[in-house]
Amino acid sequence: MAGKVWPPNKSKKFAREAKLHVPYYVILKVAQNLAPYEDSHLYSEYVFTTRQPFTGIPLDGSMGAGQLCLTYGPVYEDRPVGIRNVATPGPQVAGPVDASKIHDLDATAIRHLTKRTKEAEAVRQEAAEKAARRKWSLFS
Numbered sequence: 001m002a003g004k005v006w007p008p009n010k011s012k013k014f015a016r017e018a019k020l021h022v023p024y025y026v027i028l029k030v031a032q033n034l035a036p037y038e039d040s041h042l043y044s045e046y047v048f049t050t051r052q053p054f055t056g057i058p059l060d061g062s063m064g065a066g067q068l069c070l071t072y073g074p075v076y077e078d079r080p081v082g083i084r085n086v087a088t089p090g091p092q093v094a095g096p097v098d099a100s101k102i103h104d105l106d107a108t109a110i111r112h113l114t115k116r117t118k119e120a121e122a123v124r125q126e127a128a129e130k131a132a133r134r135k136w137s138l139f140s
Contacts, residue, residue: 003077008070015066018058023047025079026072028086033123036116042086043079044072 006014018024023045030038046068048058058065069075084090105113 005077006069006073006075008073011066011069011073014069014073014075015057015064018048018065020048020051020058023079024068025076026068026074027076027080027083028072033120036120038090039084041083043076043083044086045079 006017024047025043025045028042028044030040030042032038032040046060046063048060048065050059051057052059052064060068
């Protein structure tokens with residue numbers, strides 16, 4: 001990417017330099033335990049269409065330029081190459097198959113699916129135990 005990049009610590013500078021009707025891009029990291037078949041990184045596109053009344057900071061809906069940079073930064077001027085847009089459909093890993101054919105899973109696929117299921121269950125169990133330890137009452 002040859003364009004400009006604004007890291008989160010330059011959010012005020014980005015808020016001053018951001019232009020209306022120009023796309024800016026951020027790269028999002030995807031939690032693989034929640035979406036195992038999704039790409040690990042996706043990009044999102046923001047286009048500022050209005051300005052805040054008093055400060056003049058560009059807005060995309062209710063998200064200001066500085067807030068975008070602080071929350072999701074770094075912000076890129078050029079579209080990331082080799083990364084899929086979060087708004088496009090993900091890869092199809094399951095779906096309609098020909099009912100007249102038998103689609104067997106090989107041993108490797110079964111081991112992989114079993115492993116992913118156990119890992120996801122362990123994460124869910126750990127989160128449930130952690131939530132149970134943190135329960136409190138207003139009157140206790």
